Amino acid sequence: MSDKKSYDRLEKIHEQEIALCTFNENLRSNIDKTLKGFYGVNNIVYRPIHKGLGIEVTGSHNFNLIRNALVKLSNIPNETLSIVFENEEEACALYAYLPEKDKYIYDSHNK
Numbered sequence: 001m002s003d004k005k006s007y008d009r010l011e012k013i014h015e016q017e018i019a020l021c022t023f024n025e026n027l028r029s030n031i032d033k034t035l036k037g038f039y040g041v042n043n044i045v046y047r048p049i050h051k052g053l054g055i056e057v058t059g060s061h062n063f064n065l066i067r068n069a070l071v072k073l074s075n076i077p078n079e080t081l082s083i084v085f086e087n088e089e090e091a092c093a094l095y096a097y098l099p100e101k102d103k104y105i106y107d108s109h110n111k
Helices: 003-022 025-038 065-076 100-108
Strands: 043-048 052-060 081-087 091-097
Touching: 003 043, 003 052, 003 100, 025 043, 025 065, 065 081, 065 091
Parallel strands: none
Antiparallel strands: 043 052, 052 091, 081 091
């Protein structure tokens, strides 16, 4: 395997690991309890994606409240939680937490 491919693979794994560490089991449990208990969410599925973590939420139309709760509970900058889609008709949404945005925000604030 070439050095570039090895580096790209390690970088991908690294970003997924950072995302999984950020959204650890305790945080996921807290998010599940909060979103299901207060915002009518039926199900939350966490999936590793290429550069981070996908968070699929179903059963609620309260998208602004859900996004705000995810950001507040996880203590991540709002800019690092991307909206992949929000579907009113099907009451589902998919968000992506991308750790590389955390690094960019941190680096830009510390220059």
